Amino acid sequence: MRILVAGGAGFIGSNLIETLLQKGYQVACVDNMSLGNTDNLAVAMKHPSFTLYEGDICDGEFLANVFQKTRPEYVFHLAANSDIQASAKNPDVEYRNTYSTTFNLLSCMREYEVKRFFFASTSAVYGNKPGIRLDENTPNLEPISYYGAAKLGSEALISAFSYMNDFKALVFRFPNVIGPHLTHGVIFDFIRKLQSDPENLEILGDGNQTKPYIYVADLVEAIIRFMNEIEDAQQPVTLYNIGVNTATSVKRIADIICEEMKLENVTYHFTGGAGGWKGDVPRFTYCLDKVHCAGWAAEYESDEAVRRTVRHALGI
Amino acid sequence: MRILVAGGAGFIGSNLIETLLQKGYQVACVDNMSLGNTDNLAVAMKHPSFTLYEGDICDGEFLANVFQKTRPEYVFHLAANSDIQASAKNPDVEYRNTYSTTFNLLSCMREYEVKRFFFASTSAVYGNKPGIRLDENTPNLEPISYYGAAKLGSEALISAFSYMNDFKALVFRFPNVIGPHLTHGVIFDFIRKLQSDPENLEILGDGNQTKPYIYVADLVEAIIRFMNEIEDAQQPVTLYNIGVNTATSVKRIADIICEEMKLENVTYHFTGGAGGWKGDVPRFTYCLDKVHCAGWAAEYESDEAVRRTVRHALGI
Numbered sequence: 001m002r003i004l005v006a007g008g009a010g011f012i013g014s015n016l017i018e019t020l021l022q023k024g025y026q027v028a029c030v031d032n033m034s035l036g037n038t039d040n041l042a043v044a045m046k047h048p049s050f051t052l053y054e055g056d057i058c059d060g061e062f063l064a065n066v067f068q069k070t071r072p073e074y075v076f077h078l079a080a081n082s083d084i085q086a087s088a089k090n091p092d093v094e095y096r097n098t099y100s101t102t103f104n105l106l107s108c109m110r111e112y113e114v115k116r117f118f119f120a121s122t123s124a125v126y127g128n129k130p131g132i133r134l135d136e137n138t139p140n141l142e143p144i145s146y147y148g149a150a151k152l153g154s155e156a157l158i159s160a161f162s163y164m165n166d167f168k169a170l171v172f173r174f175p176n177v178i179g180p181h182l183t184h185g186v187i188f189d190f191i192r193k194l195q196s197d198p199e200n201l202e203i204l205g206d207g208n209q210t211k212p213y214i215y216v217a218d219l220v221e222a223i224i225r226f227m228n229e230i231e232d233a234q235q236p237v238t239l240y241n242i243g244v245n246t247a248t249s250v251k252r253i254a255d256i257i258c259e260e261m262k263l264e265n266v267t268y269h270f271t272g273g274a275g276g277w278k279g280d281v282p283r284f285t286y287c288l289d290k291v292h293c294a295g296w297a298a299e300y301e302s303d304e305a306v307r308r309t310v311r312h313a314l315g316i
Numbered sequence: 317m318r319i320l321v322a323g324g325a326g327f328i329g330s331n332l333i334e335t336l337l338q339k340g341y342q343v344a345c346v347d348n349m350s351l352g353n354t355d356n357l358a359v360a361m362k363h364p365s366f367t368l369y370e371g372d373i374c375d376g377e378f379l380a381n382v383f384q385k386t387r388p389e390y391v392f393h394l395a396a397n398s399d400i401q402a403s404a405k406n407p408d409v410e411y412r413n414t415y416s417t418t419f420n421l422l423s424c425m426r427e428y429e430v431k432r433f434f435f436a437s438t439s440a441v442y443g444n445k446p447g448i449r450l451d452e453n454t455p456n457l458e459p460i461s462y463y464g465a466a467k468l469g470s471e472a473l474i475s476a477f478s479y480m481n482d483f484k485a486l487v488f489r490f491p492n493v494i495g496p497h498l499t500h501g502v503i504f505d506f507i508r509k510l511q512s513d514p515e516n517l518e519i520l521g522d523g524n525q526t527k528p529y530i531y532v533a534d535l536v537e538a539i540i541r542f543m544n545e546i547e548d549a550q551q552p553v554t555l556y557n558i559g560v561n562t563a564t565s566v567k568r569i570a571d572i573i574c575e576e577m578k579l580e581n582v583t584y585h586f587t588g589g590a591g592g593w594k595g596d597v598p599r600f601t602y603c604l605d606k607v608h609c610a611g612w613a614a615e616y617e618s619d620e621a622v623r624r625t626v627r628h629a630l631g632i
Contacts (some may be wrong), residue, residue: 086478087557092427095419099469110407127475139455142475142553149476153415153469159443159458160465164404164595237458279480 002026006105007055007079009036010293013218014044014119016076019224028070032056034097035082040181051167052194057101058125060108066207067112074116074227077105083123083184084147088279091146099157106161117169118227119158120268122289124148125173128281129297135287137238145279146234155239170230172222175243175286178309179216186250187309190257195196198263204272207251209282215305218298225296246302247285253306260310318342320388322373322421323395325352328436331358331532332392337363344386346379348372350413351398356497361478365489372470372593373417376424383428390432390543393421395471399500400440400463404595413588415468415473422477433485433544435474439559440464441489444597452489452555461595471555478552486546488538491559491602494625495532503625506573510582518585519576523567528559531621534614541612556607562618563601564605578625 003020007013008029011035020027021044027040030053043052051070057079080098087093102119109117126134127142143149155171162169166186178187189256193201222242248256251268258266287296300308319336323329324345329352336343337360345357348367360366367386369377373395403409416516418435442450443458459465471487478485494503509517538558539544546554564572567584574582604613616624 005533078511081591091477092421095416099415101409102413108504113472125472127479137455139453141457142473142479143472144476146473146476146480146481149469149472152472153465154469156459156465156472160460160595161407163443163458163460164462261350279476 001074002070002072003074004028004030004066004070005076005078006030007036007077009033009038009040009080009133010078011183012216012219013078014040014181015179016078016220017041017050018222019220021049025049028053028066028072030057030066031079039228041047048077057104060104063104063108064111066089067108072114074118076118077102077108079118080120081147084145084279085277087276088145093227094146094150098147099153102154102157106157107310107313109167110161110165115167116230118169118223119154119169121155121171121173122148122151123173123175123284123286124281125152125155126284130283133285133287134241135242136290140174144281147198152297159237162288167236168230168233169237170226171237171239171303172242173239174219175212175214177216177219178213178305180312186253187306187314188313190254191310191313194257194261194263194266199265200269201254201270202271203250203254204277205250205282206270207254207268208249209280210247210249211284212243212247212286213302213305214244214298215300215308218300222291222296240294241286241288242291243286243288243297243299244302244305245288246299248302248306252303256303258305259312260307260314260316317390318386318388318568319390319392319483320346320382320386321351321394321450322346322417323393324385325349327398328493328532328535328560329394330356330497331495332394332536332539333357333360333366335536337365339540341365344369344382344453346371346373346382347395352412363534372419374412376512379420379424380427380619384426387428388430391421391425391430393418394436395428396436397463399463400595401593403462403490404593404624406442410466414463415469418473421535422473423573425483426477426481427511433483434539435485435487437471437478437487438464438467439489439491439600439602440597441468441471442600446599447492449603450557452606453605459509475553478539483552484546484549484551485541488558489556490535491528493531493532493535494529494621496628498625502569503573504629505627506570507626510573510577510579514579515570515581516583516585517570518594519566519570520588521566521598522567522586523584525572526563526565527597527600528602529618530558530614531616531624533618538612539579540609556610557602558603558607559602559604560616560618560621561604562575562613564618564622568619572619572623576623576630576632595596614626614632
């Protein structure tokens with residue numbers, strides 16, 4: 001099967017591509033290299049079934065050309081802004097890199113009659129709903145970040161395009177995903193800070209912001225596990241919350257990093273109030289019943305995913 | 317108060333502007349005249365408190381200039397594609413005229429620190445949910461038209477922008493709105509067909525597609541009624557289903573038109589299966605408890621709204 005991975009040079013996309021190639025698929029990657037890079041594709045580039053198209057998914061002519069050349073049967077859409085803190089200062093980034101990439105991919109699928117679509121959505125579509133166990137049927141989705149808004153808008157597009165053109169789509173709402181090829185976020189900030197000052201660590205918020213972290217290998221396994229099952233789906237769009245049952249606080253992340261860096265006398269300095277940065281959802285709980293009933297569960301718990309990521313980042 | 321009405325030369329916008337001017341507001345209108353026209357603004361143009369800015373809301377520089385000149389305190393967003401059948405053939409229309417107009421208006425509000433926003437959303441955000449009484453808490457919004465998708469994406473943007481910038485927004489999900497200045501849709505199609513052949517009428521679908529039709533004057537009254545109440549809202553976004561408790565079938569619309577045109581022997585020819593055109597939701601039921609409890613109800617029932625619109629279109 002011929003597969004196109006949009007955003008394939010990024011964190012999750014590049015991990016997915018390695019596994020797809022291992023499974024014997026023909027994989028093309030389209031990426032503008034704004035957040036992705038060819039280092040992430042080092043393994044893939046050596047594979048005869050892999051082709052890289054460097055360019056902008058927002059450029060309709062370029063993208064149509066990629067579809068024309070590759071004639072994909074399945075499109076995986078992992079191209080998006082992934083730095084929510086950055087786009088909080090400039091919502092244009094989400095309009096362009098998150099929403100418009102979805103629109104352009106779906107439009108090309110419509111034109112070239114590609115019928116299978118995978119979309120990397122996010123827990124950020126739910127907004128801030130303290131005390132509610134978020135499942136796929138939770139009503140009143142009210143994103144509080146431009147990122148969450150662009151992803152929810154993308155989900156709406158997927159619904160309409162799938163219905164209008166007889167697509168079948170698989171949508172995963174991820175929590176925080178971590179692992180090899182990750183390049184930003186709290187783990188990296190803390191490592192960088194501790195490398196420059198091994199005795200003090202400034203922590204934004206009160207350290208109790210607690211989130212589930214999923215290890216990227218688990219996520220990729222879930223994608224591969226469900227990608228073919230959509231053939232049997234009765235609905236145009238199949239939606240899953242994907243995640244882990246456990247969660248890790250920001251303070252716990254700091255503790256794990258200190259343990260792995262063998263730093264014993266670090267003083268934590270908490271700043272900026274309880275909530276962390278604006279647009280961030282400080283704490284949420286995911287209901288994973290649907291995906292568990294469908295036969296998938298993560299191998300690594302949240303703390304373990306953090307520890308593996310820290311060790312990978314430190315090269316240990 | 318200084319008000320900017322985006323899409324003010326269109327059907328609903330022009331009706332709203334007339335009432336806002338009557339109430340003593342300073343009103344600026346921005347419209348690209350793609351669906352709107354200056355005829356709709358004939359009354360407004362004579363008013364000293366009215367200014368028209370003709371141009372494209374997707375042109376960021378033009379729009380910023382309008383904000384700079386008018387310094388609005390309240391933005392009413394009624395600019396959108398309103399011809400769902402047309403955009404079914406070309407989703408770009410919704411990307412540009414429905415979603416991107418919302419993004420650009422919200423971005424300008426962010427830049428110019430405008431804090432109050434009204435948005436004309438739609439029942440199409442719910443998708444096709446036969447047997448479910450649609451209320452504001454209905455989960456799993458799955459639009460089946462590009463129009464519904466672009467409106468749902470716009471609602472997501474409004475949620476994030478409002479949270480991030482301390483806006484207060486009022487969002488109405490309209491059903492079909494009809495009345496003076498309307499220029500397309502089933503009522504006009506039937507009148508046109510019957511004017512050219514008073515003995516035969518082709519009806520798409522089985523004639524049982526049944527929808528609530530709200531008269532535009534009722535809708536405008538609801539907007540004015542709630543526009544100031546958002547000051548007291550606890551949430552960034554206040555959302556209402558707006559509509560009427562009754563509904564009118566396509567066949568009943570044909571009957572009313574024949575009555576008003578005094579045609580007695582018209583043969584109806586039903587074509588195209590039960591559902592009408594693809595992307596259309598053939599039948600839906602709205603729960604209006606929330607808006608009724610808040611003290612508003614429509615004056616005209618659905619059949620009466622249809623009849624008044626027919627009489628206006630026929631000039632009787």
